Amino acid sequence: MPILNVSELRTHFRGERGPVRAVENVSFTLESGETIAIVGESGSGKSVTSLSIMRLLAGGRARSSGRIEFLGRDILSLGEAEMRKIRGNEIGMIFQEPMTSLNPVLTIGRQIAETLILHQHLSRAQARARAIEMLRLVDIPAAEQRIDEYPHQLSGGMRQRVMIAMALACEPKLLIADEPTTALDVTIQAQVLELMADLQKRTGTAIILITHDLGVVADVADRVIVMYAGRTVEEATTKDLFLHPLHPYTRGLLATIAKLGSSLDDNAASRLTEIPGQVPSLHESIPGCAFASRCPLVTDLCRHTAPSFEAVEPDHKVACHHVERRLQA
Amino acid sequence: MLTFVCRRLLSTIPVMLFIALFVFSLLYLAPGDPAALIAGDQASQTEIDAIRVTLGLDQPFYIRFVGWLGHALRGDLGVSIFSQLPVTTLIGQRLEPTLSLMLLTVIISVCIAVPMGVLAAANQGRWIDRIVMAVAVFGFSVPVFVVGYLLSWVFAIRLDLLPVQGYTPLAEGFAPFLANLILPAIALSCVYIALIARITRTSMIDVLSQDYIRTARAKGLGQGPVLFIHALKNASVPIVTVIGIGIALLIGGAVVTETVFAIPGVGRLVVDAILRRDYPVIQGVVLLFSVAYVLINLAIDLLYTVLDPRVRY
Numbered sequence: 025m026p027i028l029n030v031s032e033l034r035t036h037f038r039g040e041r042g043p044v045r046a047v048e049n050v051s052f053t054l055e056s057g058e059t060i061a062i063v064g065e066s067g068s069g070k071s072v073t074s075l076s077i078m079r080l081l082a083g084g085r086a087r088s089s090g091r092i093e094f095l096g097r098d099i100l101s102l103g104e105a106e107m108r109k110i111r112g113n114e115i116g117m118i119f120q121e122p123m124t125s126l127n128p129v130l131t132i133g134r135q136i137a138e139t140l141i142l143h144q145h146l147s148r149a150q151a152r153a154r155a156i157e158m159l160r161l162v163d164i165p166a167a168e169q170r171i172d173e174y175p176h177q178l179s180g181g182m183r184q185r186v187m188i189a190m191a192l193a194c195e196p197k198l199l200i201a202d203e204p205t206t207a208l209d210v211t212i213q214a215q216v217l218e219l220m221a222d223l224q225k226r227t228g229t230a231i232i233l234i235t236h237d238l239g240v241v242a243d244v245a246d247r248v249i250v251m252y253a254g255r256t257v258e259e260a261t262t263k264d265l266f267l268h269p270l271h272p273y274t275r276g277l278l279a280t281i282a283k284l285g286s287s288l289d290d291n292a293a294s295r296l297t298e299i300p301g302q303v304p305s306l307h308e309s310i311p312g313c314a315f316a317s318r319c320p321l322v323t324d325l326c327r328h329t330a331p332s333f334e335a336v337e338p339d340h341k342v343a344c345h346h347v348e349r350r351l352q353a
Numbered sequence: 354m355l356t357f358v359c360r361r362l363l364s365t366i367p368v369m370l371f372i373a374l375f376v377f378s379l380l381y382l383a384p385g386d387p388a389a390l391i392a393g394d395q396a397s398q399t400e401i402d403a404i405r406v407t408l409g410l411d412q413p414f415y416i417r418f419v420g421w422l423g424h425a426l427r428g429d430l431g432v433s434i435f436s437q438l439p440v441t442t443l444i445g446q447r448l449e450p451t452l453s454l455m456l457l458t459v460i461i462s463v464c465i466a467v468p469m470g471v472l473a474a475a476n477q478g479r480w481i482d483r484i485v486m487a488v489a490v491f492g493f494s495v496p497v498f499v500v501g502y503l504l505s506w507v508f509a510i511r512l513d514l515l516p517v518q519g520y521t522p523l524a525e526g527f528a529p530f531l532a533n534l535i536l537p538a539i540a541l542s543c544v545y546i547a548l549i550a551r552i553t554r555t556s557m558i559d560v561l562s563q564d565y566i567r568t569a570r571a572k573g574l575g576q577g578p579v580l581f582i583h584a585l586k587n588a589s590v591p592i593v594t595v596i597g598i599g600i601a602l603l604i605g606g607a608v609v610t611e612t613v614f615a616i617p618g619v620g621r622l623v624v625d626a627i628l629r630r631d632y633p634v635i636q637g638v639v640l641l642f643s644v645a646y647v648l649i650n651l652a653i654d655l656l657y658t659v660l661d662p663r664v665r666y
């Protein structure tokens with residue numbers, strides 16, 4: 025049984041100029057213990073997707089529809105109190121900016137212990153002991169001293185380790201990491217990713233890794249989901265995606281990467297670079313394929329009818345009318 | 354830490370000196386011959402001369418200032434022209450009501466204004482926010498004596514729940530003490546609540562959009578801990594600053610409130626002294642208020658280091 029099943033997720037923000045269709049049609053499943061990567065240009069709706077799963081888009085301006093099923097529970101229809109029991113306990117989350125994601129006026133020990141006291145009902149002393157244990161687990165030296173320090177006393181890499189320790193303290197079934205290494209230097213990036221992979225082996229946590237670094241994807245993900253303009257356009261095993269990309273957008277991405285190189289050491293070049301053309305405005309509803317304005321294979325059909333996201337091979341889904349032409353080629 | 358405190362204390366010396374100079378000059382800023390003014394219309398020249406000698410007006414300004422300062426530093430603020438009692442004694446007798454009034458006002462204000470501001474920020478743009486902002490504008494624009502008379506008319510005269518005026522020392526029991534003080538404290542709180550609620554709201558709105566608030570929510574924390582633990586501590590520096598600056602408003606307000614509610618405090622003392630041109634008393638009270646203001650704000654500077662670990666000594 026998959027631990028997470030997202031189908032036809034749609035998240036719109038109410039805006040002055042009408043709705044912002046940040047997530048328009050996202051579907052994927054995640055098996056327990058698996059790592060999937062979500063890739064896509066900046067603005068393609070990756071963060072909004074993950075925040076929709078956590079139901080953290082507060083303020084009453086965001087509205088999600090579709091279905092998000094987590095361990096058999098329908099996330100979108102849970103009450104806020106039940107949702108709070110899931111957050112930080114069954115689903116942990118790490119954010120991009122380790123500099124700003126930790127509270128500057130609370131010690132890191134307190135910030136880790138807080139989750140344990142809340143969800144596992146540990147005493148303060150027990151939570152502190154467990155927080156020290158977690159800091160050791162994420163390779164923070166002198167954990168007993170560090171635990172009483174404030175975030176500004178730690179380096180960026182250390183802060184992200186603290187975030188990981190915090191997110192994993194309650195041994196969640198699912199960890200969502202939204203660009204966890206983007207803000208770090210290359211060597212620290214590799215260490216943090218290695219640490220996440222290592223912890224996953226021990227705890228069996230499933231991971232959703234959001235990134236726009238394809239080098240990272242190739243290294244750690246079992247499967248990859250490609251997003252474009254708030255839609256999932258392709259889903260495949262990592263190997264399949266790199267060797268046989270089917271969607272014209274994915275092919276475009278890989279072509280730019282092939283040209284510029286995608287090794288982890290070559291950080292800047294391995295980021296997704298723009299494919300020529302304009303991403304459609306999130307304000308309009310698009311009748312046909314969202315990629316039509318940039319697609320070399322576009323036909324009239326594409327402009328009028330949205331392609332459905334379907335399996336064309338086992339374990340390989342794609343949303344494109346002209347996959348057959350690709351497969352034959 | 355201790356060196357920091359000492360350094361900050363030393364740095365207030367120029368301010369204190371300036372205050373002292375200003376307070377001392379008060380006597381000479383008033384038009385005309387102070388001695389003649391004090392003595393009144395019917396006084397004879399001998400009487401005026403006697404007053405002039407009492408005030409030391411026959412000596413040059415700087416000598417008089419240094420002399421006065423030397424005495425003040427030793428806790429001698431001179432003798433009241435009207436009652437012939439030492440100014441420190443007069444102030445000492447009046448200190449309890451004023452301190453009680455100000456302390457109660459600060460407690461009421463902070464307890465009401467901070468939650469109000471937090472609630473408004475958490476519901477930004479919604480009706481709760483609008484109500485809080487409207488109350489703040491109202492509290493800021495209505496003079497303290499209007500609120501004071503209104504409150505005493507409703508609660509003391511119409512409903513007969515509380516005494517209309519006066520003061521009962523704490524030594525005579527907490528309940529009567531509070532009964533006398535509660536209306537003046539509420540009246541005096543209005544402006545202060547408005548001030549603190551507004552800065553709390555602004556500061557909280559800023560903090561609530563920060564990444565670490567999202568992190569706190571992602572941990573599963575409820576609205577209460579997110580607002581009052583994660584956000585409020587981060588928002589506290591501007592709030593505490595305004596609480597300190599607002600003490601000046603309170604001092605001015607206390608003078609009016611004590612008059613409205615007939616509280617025998619330092620405010621009343623200074624009003625009476627002004628009416629009688631009792632300069633040593635005026636100087637003493639103004640000096641006391643000024644020094645208190647500087648010291649309170651120094652204490653608040655020290656509080657920053659407790660509230661925000663990033664602030665260095």
Ligand SMILES: Nc1ncnc2c1ncn2[C@@H]1O[C@H](COP(=O)(O)OP(=O)(O)O)[C@@H](O)[C@H]1O
Binds near residue numbers: 064069
């Ligand atoms: N709170 C919000 N209000 C309005 N629009 C938003 C909000 N958050 C994100 N968006 C919009 O949704 C789109 C997708 O954003 P995001 O999911 O952050 O992209 P990314 O794939 O880079 O993570 C962006 O165009 C952004 O402008």
Ligand code: SF4
Binds near residue numbers: 320323
């Ligand atoms: S559906 Fe048409 S426009 Fe869209 S990606 Fe496929 S070929 Fe291109």
Ligand SMILES: [Mg+2]
Binds near residue numbers: 070071203
């Ligand atoms: Mg993002």
